[in-house]
Amino acid sequence: MNQAEFNALCVAPSCTLREALLRLNTMARGFLMVLGEDRRLLRTLTDGDLRRARLAGLSDAALVLELPAQPPKVVNEDATAAVVLELMDRHQIDHVPVLNAQDHPVDVVLRRELSQRIWLSSPHLGEEETAFVEEAFRTNWIAPLGPHVDAFERELAEHVDVGHAAALSSGTAAIHLGLLLLGVQPGDTVFCSSLTFVASCNPILYCNALPVFIDSEPGSWNMSPQALERAFESARRKNCMPRCVVLVNLYGQSADMDALLPICERYNVPVLEDAAESLGARYKGRASGSFGHLAVYSFNGNKIITTSGGGMLVSSDAALIARARKLSTQAREAALHYEHVGVGFNYRMSNVLAGIGRGQLRVLDERVRQRRRVFERYQEALADIPTVRWMPEPTGYLSTRWLSCFALEGEGAAAQCNVLMRLMERHSIEVRPVWKPMHLQPLFRNAPYFPHADGVDVSRQLFATGLCLPSGSNLSEVQQDRVIAHLRRALSSSVDTRALA
Secondary structure, eight states: OOHHHHHHTEEOTTSBHHHHHHHHHHHOSSEEEEEOTTOOEEEEEEHHHHHHHHHTTOOTTSBGGGSOOOOOOOEETTOOHHHHHHHHHHHTOSEEEEEOTTSOEEEEEEHHHHTSOBOSSOOOOOSHHHHHHHHHHHTTOOSBBSHHHHHHHHHHHHHHTOSEEEEESOHHHHHHHHHHHTTOOTTOEEEEESSSOGGGTHHHHHTTOEEEEEOBOTTTSSBOHHHHHHHHHHHHHTTOOOSEEEEEOGGGOOOOHHHHHHHHHHTTOOEEEEOTTOTTOEETTEETTSSSSEEEEEOOTTSSSOOSSOEEEEESOHHHHHHHHHHHBTTBOSSSSOOBSSOOOBOBOBHHHHHHHHHHHTTHHHHHHHHHHHHHHHHHHTTTOTTEEEOOOOTTEEOOOSSEEEEEOSTTHHHHHHHHHHHHHHTTBOOEESOOOGGGSGGGTTSOEEOSBTTBOHHHHHHHHEEEEOOOTTOOHHHHHHHHHHHHHHHSOOOOGGGOO
């Protein structure tokens, strides 16, 4: 429902029953809201109310204010979808007005919306996956390892033009192994992007190492070269160089490799490229995930392709990937019996899940096109709202737009984000803040942090004013239109009293 439609649902007590009936018929929503001169909601008006008025002998010329008083069933702006639905069920109604602190209606929730939730990024499966999974069952290759695992590793490595790959149980497991393979030991420091999901840095703690967080830069929302340079300078002065740098490619977009990699190379520190969110993205012609000494992809259920759960560790170094495979299968030695010299992990992907991954990989390019189209429709629909600043895509980058993200500008932007998220949740639409930076997380309260510039904390600001919209490749245009309508209402003016009859 857009703002004009919302305004058209509002009538004055002085309108006649005939005028109300015509408005009901035109709007086809089944109800109207009767507002007083002070814009307070006096009551709702339904088809049933008008039928009862006719049965009571009131004429078409009678005024709405002559109807018996009937306090409306309402909720406030903090109400969740669950609270609204409970109210609807209790009173057997299909619409609930939302009032602000002044008792003015600012929104209406409809039952049909609550039964049709729109997710941020839901799995999108097709027909290719079924054949591979059926083959796994038919051949009884169910447990970890099997021909689909080998083929998935080979096919993904070819797709991103990296020599070798190890299919694992999750992207987090891949990061953990990557850190171990790069020699991270207890007491070491590891530089890591701050604006990311916690899975990027939890494995640093698994290794009993110490994270040092690096801010984002405004041009791509990814790691700031300026902040990274200052972090290295500080480490050099303290004679405490990091063991590696975990460089995150955020929301389906590569970091600025031409600016970041030379800094790491100058200090001879390897890069673990966290491309968990960016499979299918490209940077100046090269695949995201093809730049680091090791790189990681995730196939979690919300990612651009999914195996329901899983990840991949890739590298051009065959020895590193061979070591990863060994560590991921409990570090078993080559012996007839089970021989173990070092600590290993149960991190391998199953043959069944790898079969799903093979089918998903075949549609990756199409999924990228679909998500980019979702982003373009948002961009077009909100082009006239000057406070919306989309996540930039610099020249030479190809973002997958895994998630369509924007930040609001101007006074009160953070408060407006909170209002918008509450509104979307009332309508059963999943909208989330941009990642809360790791340097603001209680878990890492004592970790060092290097902002983009003195007094300029980019990731903190993006968290305060940034939002992620429903972005799935299976998001229909009808669903997206519903999201856009609520976005426009939240980002533009409130109810217009001049619309009252």
